[in-house]
Amino acid sequence: MNVKNFIVGGIVGGIVDFLMGWLVWGILLKDTFPKPEGAGADNMMFIFLGCMSFGFMLSYIFAQGEGVSQWMQGVKVAVGVALFMSLANSFFESMYKDSMDVKMVAIGVVASIVVAAVVGSAIAVTNGKMK
Numbered sequence: 001m002n003v004k005n006f007i008v009g010g011i012v013g014g015i016v017d018f019l020m021g022w023l024v025w026g027i028l029l030k031d032t033f034p035k036p037e038g039a040g041a042d043n044m045m046f047i048f049l050g051c052m053s054f055g056f057m058l059s060y061i062f063a064q065g066e067g068v069s070q071w072m073q074g075v076k077v078a079v080g081v082a083l084f085m086s087l088a089n090s091f092f093e094s095m096y097k098d099s100m101d102v103k104m105v106a107i108g109v110v111a112s113i114v115v116a117a118v119v120g121s122a123i124a125v126t127n128g129k130m131k
Contacts, residue, residue, distance in 0.1 A: 005130055006056075006063040009123040013055025016122040018048055020115040032107060057081075058116070059123050069128035071121040078120025079113050086112035 025033055058078055062068035068077055086109045094100040 001060075001063045002067060002127075002130075003063075005067060005127045006059050008130060009059035009062060009126050010052070010056035012126045013059050013119050013123040014048075014052035015055070017051040017054050017115065017119045020118050021047065021051060024111050024115055029107070029111060032104075054116075055119060055123070058120055062120075062123055062127060067127055068120075068124045069131060071124050071128075074120035074122075074124025075117045076120075078116040078123075081120075082112045082116030083109065 058081065061077060061081065062074065068074050087105075090100075090105040090108055094105075
């Protein structure tokens, strides 16, 4: 594993994830996924840490073996990871509700896939430039 690619790719991926999340959930889907009651400034820190964690997770996956260094490879791997990760999160979140809203789950999964595709391509391009 190339540690430099892992670290730089993780930072780039985390920042891209944070910005894409702001665009997708904070602007485009603002009315679909409203801000929870009691959400304050502390939540932004946790959102940022979650985005950095996702960026480093994808970067770790990409840095294995020969590494993912082409943007389309990055999109494909990230879409696969995001699909199963967002489905798992949706099922776990549904545990706290009386019923599962399939439409909301579908919107969330598609949004996660779109964001992850951009993050994955950013990490892959970063890895490619550092070869």
